[in-house]
Structure formats: structure tokens, C-alpha cells
Amino acid sequence: MGRAPCCDKNNVKRGPWSPEEDAKLKAYIDHFGTGGNWIALPQKIGLKRCGKSCRLRWLNYLRPNIKHGGFSEEEDNIICNLYISIGSRWSVIAAQLPGRTDNDIKNYWNTRLKKKLLGRRKQSSINRISSTNPDADGVEDSSSSQALSNAALERLQLHMQLQSLQNPNSFYNNHVLWPKLHPFQEKMVLQSLKESFSPLMQYAFPSPQQGDEQKVVMYGQLVDSDTRQQGHPKFSNSSVVGLENSLNGITSSDSYIPFTSGDHAMDLTIVSRAGVVEPADAAAQPVPNFQSELENFLNSKTSGFTSQEDKIGEFGCFKEMNRYGEGMNWWSNDFEIKASSNSWDSASVLKSEGMFHDYELGYNM
DNA sequence: AAATGATACAACCGCATGCCG
DNA sequence: TCGGCATGCGGTTGTATCATT
Numbered sequence: 001m002g003r004a005p006c007c008d009k010n011n012v013k014r015g016p017w018s019p020e021e022d023a024k025l026k027a028y029i030d031h032f033g034t035g036g037n038w039i040a041l042p043q044k045i046g047l048k049r050c051g052k053s054c055r056l057r058w059l060n061y062l063r064p065n066i067k068h069g070g071f072s073e074e075e076d077n078i079i080c081n082l083y084i085s086i087g088s089r090w091s092v093i094a095a096q097l098p099g100r101t102d103n104d105i106k107n108y109w110n111t112r113l114k115k116k117l118l119g120r121r122k123q124s125s126i127n128r129i130s131s132t133n134p135d136a137d138g139v140e141d142s143s144s145s146q147a148l149s150n151a152a153l154e155r156l157q158l159h160m161q162l163q164s165l166q167n168p169n170s171f172y173n174n175h176v177l178w179p180k181l182h183p184f185q186e187k188m189v190l191q192s193l194k195e196s197f198s199p200l201m202q203y204a205f206p207s208p209q210q211g212d213e214q215k216v217v218m219y220g221q222l223v224d225s226d227t228r229q230q231g232h233p234k235f236s237n238s239s240v241v242g243l244e245n246s247l248n249g250i251t252s253s254d255s256y257i258p259f260t261s262g263d264h265a266m267d268l269t270i271v272s273r274a275g276v277v278e279p280a281d282a283a284a285q286p287v288p289n290f291q292s293e294l295e296n297f298l299n300s301k302t303s304g305f306t307s308q309e310d311k312i313g314e315f316g317c318f319k320e321m322n323r324y325g326e327g328m329n330w331w332s333n334d335f336e337i338k339a340s341s342n343s344w345d346s347a348s349v350l351k352s353e354g355m356f357h358d359y360e361l362g363y364n365m
Numbered sequence: 366a367a368a369t370g371a372t373a374c375a376a377c378c379g380c381a382t383g384c385c386g
Numbered sequence: 387t388c389g390g391c392a393t394g395c396g397g398t399t400g401t402a403t404c405a406t407t
Contacts, residue, residue: 016401052377060375069373108373
């Protein structure tokens with residue numbers, strides 16, 4: 001038993017609206033308003049249209065102060081920023097862009113903005129492959145594809161974790177606010193938030209083979225113990241030295257590492273780690289189809305995150321963020337122990353520079 | 366000039382949600 | 387509290403227009 005139709009489809013006109021229909025609808029609403037009942041409205045004014053169709057036409061086209069086309073660079077930035085932050089919640093995004101409708105933004109994203117970004121990503125991937133393999137014909141091989149996903153998952157997870165740590169009431173900590181997720185997305189997000197050492201990370205890095213030198217890569221945040229509530233760590237070279245010294249006693253089960261920097265007590269909270277594989281587990285393989293699932297997810301969800309270079313290159317619009325005070329610096333990959341600048345928060349909830357510092361720690365066991 | 370493909374955008378569909386009796 | 391209904395929302399489809407061959 002299906003859902004009852006909202007109107008008699010045989011007796012309503014469908015397809016593009018004529019100027020006469022537009023005029024009728026606009027004149028009525030200008031005069032009387034919608035009356036709070038879209039279903040009854042078309043009958044009142046003699047339109048052979050479904051109430052939903054009238055509502056959509058009014059909201060997306062006839063309503064005053066509607067802007068069509070001609071998205072500015074600043075609007076592009078806002079859309080990109082919000083999309084990556086909250087996903088395809090077009091109505092929320094539209095609320096930030098006066099005069100724009102959710103439908104308009106959705107169409108703009110799907111037809112132009114996404115392609116613009118994806119196009120750059122594809123091209124940069126091709127360039128990278130070509131530069132490393134002169135024989136490559138532009139088709140990504142499995143290793144480069146995996147590398148792409150690895151970086152993507154890493155940044156996605158770190159972004160989520162950082163957001164949740166920055167703001168306990170953030171979107172990522174409030175499941176009620178979550179958009180409808182692809183089961184795979186949901187699985188990934190839930191695991192990321194539930195587990196301090198997300199098992200997903202084991203898929204995000206190449207599995208060491210038996211006999212390989214074991215390397216632990218951990219991702220963490222440094223927080224000043226004394227001001228944990230406010231979280232205003234100050235870092236200097238001595239901080240990093242202190243951290244390095246603290247690493248000498250680290251074990252694979254540590255979840256956070258206390259160390260001192262001058263007269264400051266600091267904690268390194270490990271938010272994830274990867275690459276720890278006991279010899280007996282060396283043959284363990286990622287779950288079947290994980291790679292393709294991730295690829296699909298990333299391709300549909302965002303334009304994908306590749307290397308730092310790509311990030312900057314592909315998201316050209318993001319480079320402009322700084323002009324609007326929306327810094328977007330991603331985690332650097334090219335260090336063993338290195339402090340990077342703060343993350344970005346698309347909602348501009350937290351902009352305090354240096355509030356959190358992320359560390360990637362790589363060391364041999 | 367015609368055929369074909371690509372693109373942009375308006376409109377539709379159906380599920381989720383909130384309101385109200 | 388529950389069920390019915392209207393509305394909101396996001397994904398998808400249809401179609402007009404433009405570009406390319």
C-alpha cells in the first residue's frame with residue numbers, strides 16, 4: 001500500500017509554468033498571501049496545478065528578491081565551505097545566502113561547482129601520475145587510488161575529531177543534527193567518534209608486510225594541561241623538544257602523553273593511530289569493497305581530499321577564504337614531528353588562532 | 366546544416382517532519 | 387498518545403539550450 005498522492009495527477013498540469021500561470025499565482029499571493037494552505041490554493045485561483053508545484057514555483061522563482069545565476073566568488077566559497085562542513089543540507093546553506101534558493105544552490109553545486117573542483121582534482125591526479133610514470137595514460141592505478149583515499153580518510157577523520165573536540169556541542173557531537181547519511185558514511189562517522197583509535201585508520205594506511213619495519217603513526221592534539229578548558233597551548237621549539245623526549249617512554253597503548261614544556265604541563269591526546277600491525281596480523285586485509293566504498297563516498301560526498309598540494313590546488317576557491325577570515329589550513333604530511341596551524345571551522349564558530357595544534361607523530365618502534 | 370552530446374536549470378517525486386485535532 | 391494532513395527537504399528526472407563534430 002503506497003502513500004496516498006497529494007493530488008489527482010490526472011487533473012493537474014505538469015511541466016514548465018506559463019507566464020499566465022505565473023502571473024495568476026503571483027498576483028494572488030501578493031494580495032492574499034498563501035493562506036497557509038498550499039493544497040487548497042490552486043483551486044482558489046483556478047490553476048490546474050498541484051499545491052506542491054505552486055509552492056515550489058513561488059519559493060524558487062516568483063518570490064521577491066530571488067537571485068538567479070551569477071554566483072559570486074564569495075558565494076562559491078560559502079557554498080563549498082558549508083557543503084564540506086554539513087553536507088547537502090541545501091536549505092541550511094541557502095539560509096546563509098540571501099536571495100538564493102536551496103534548489104538553485106543545489107543545481108549550481110551539482111552542475112558547476114562540483115565539476116569545477118572535481119575537474120581540478122582529476123587533472124592534478126593525472127599530472128601527478130604522469131610526472132611519476134611517463135608511461136601512464138591518465139588512468140589511476142590502484143596504488144595511487146589508494147593513496148588518494150588514504151589521505152582523504154585521514155583528513156576527513158581528523159577534521160571530524162577536531163571539530164568535536166573544539167566544540168562539544170558541535171555538529172559532529174550532536175547526532176540529531178546529522179544529515180541523512182549513506183550507511184557507509186554513518187558507519188565511518190560513528191566509528192570515528194566512538195573509538196579513540198579508530199579501526200578505520202587501519203585501512204587508511206598501507207598494511208605493513210611481515211618483516212617490514214613497524215612504524216606507528218599517531219594523530220593527536222596538544223593541549224595545555226593547565227588551561228585544558230580553554231585550550232590555549234603555546235608552542236615553541238622547546239615544546240617540540242619536550243614532546244620528542246616524552247616519546248621515548250611511549251607505549252602502543254598510551255592514549256595520551258603528558259610532557260612538559262618549560263613550566264607548562266602539556267598533554268598529547270592521541271586521537272587515532274595507524275599502521276600498528278603485529279606480525280601475525282600482517283596478512284590482514286581491508287574489508288572487501290572498502291576501497292570502492294570509500295571512493296564512491298568521497299566522490300559523491302565531496303570533491304575528495306588528496307595531497308596537501310592538491311588540496312591547495314584543487315580548492316582554489318578556498319585559497320580565497322583567508323580574505324574573508326576563513327582560514328583553511330590542512331594538516332601537513334611532510335614532517336615527522338611538526339606542529340601545523342589550526343584547522344578550519346567552516347561555520348566560523350571558532351576562529352581563535354592557535355587554539356588547537358595537531359601533531360602527526362611518526363616513529364619507529 | 367544536421368546530428369549528437371553536454372550542460373544548465375526547472376520541476377517532480379517521495380520520504381521526513383511538524384502541527385493539530 | 388496517536389493518526390492524518392500539510393509542508394519542508396533533498397535526490398532525481400525532464401527538457402531546453404548550447405557546443406561540438
